[in-house]
Amino acid sequence: MDRKGVFICIEGLDGCGKTTQAKLLAGKLQKSHSAIYTAEPSRGSIGTFIRKSILYREKRLPSVVEALLFAADRVEHVQNEVLPALRQGKLVISDRYVYSSLAYQGAAGLSLEWIQKINEHALRPDLAIFIDVNPETVMQRLKANRSVMENLETQRKVREIYLQFVEKGDLIRIDGNKPKNAVAQALHTAVLKFLNANH
Ligand code: TYD
Secondary structure, eight states, rough: OOSSSEEEEEOTTTSSSSSHHHHHHHHHHHHHHOOEEEEEOOHHHHHHHHHTTTTSSSOOOOOOHHHHHHHHHHHHHHIIHHHHHHHHTOEEESOOOOHIIIIIIIIIIHHHHHHHHTTTSSSSSSEEEEEOOOOOHHHHHTTTTTTTSHHHHHHHHHHHHHHHHHOOOOOOEEETTTHHHHHHHHOOOOOOOHHHHOO
């Protein structure tokens, strides 16, 4: 595949600060590496449906349906936004990617193997980072503004699955419990280290 750019995803619990951090990082690397920020659920038709119809309802849909919708949105996101930017040599920073499906739909009880299977067409990220914040802290931060995915027990399960991928070496863990600037610095350093070693 003719991709010249670099694909990075930033993962973490809701309220861990990853959106702020992913945007800050994209800003820092915009000039030097043509970095762009993107996110899942995406702005495409399926992503828009997910945001409008799933996340803030009273009840969750069957987790199989959730997983299939997120996987379908991911295919659109990669085709329409990620790959075109990579072909132009850009550094794409995605706020959530396939590890969100593994962690959240895995926490809802689906097997990680099946989630991996339905996502097998998703492009592999070059670097995947997990911003780790205590579940208790994120629940405090979220308060009223919660999606259907968020209660303390779910957040703990989601974190456990993310940590499994940290242990396997698929995700790099950054301590997100520190002040915002310190987290931003650690993230920037980790990404520069990766870029210097690989590109
Ligand atoms: P989030 O990053 O919180 O979006 P925003 O803050 O912009 O509304 O993501 C929305 C929710 O979607 C979050 O609770 C996690 C969930 N999610 C999954 O369960 N599986 C997935 O594959 C993705 C991408 C997100």
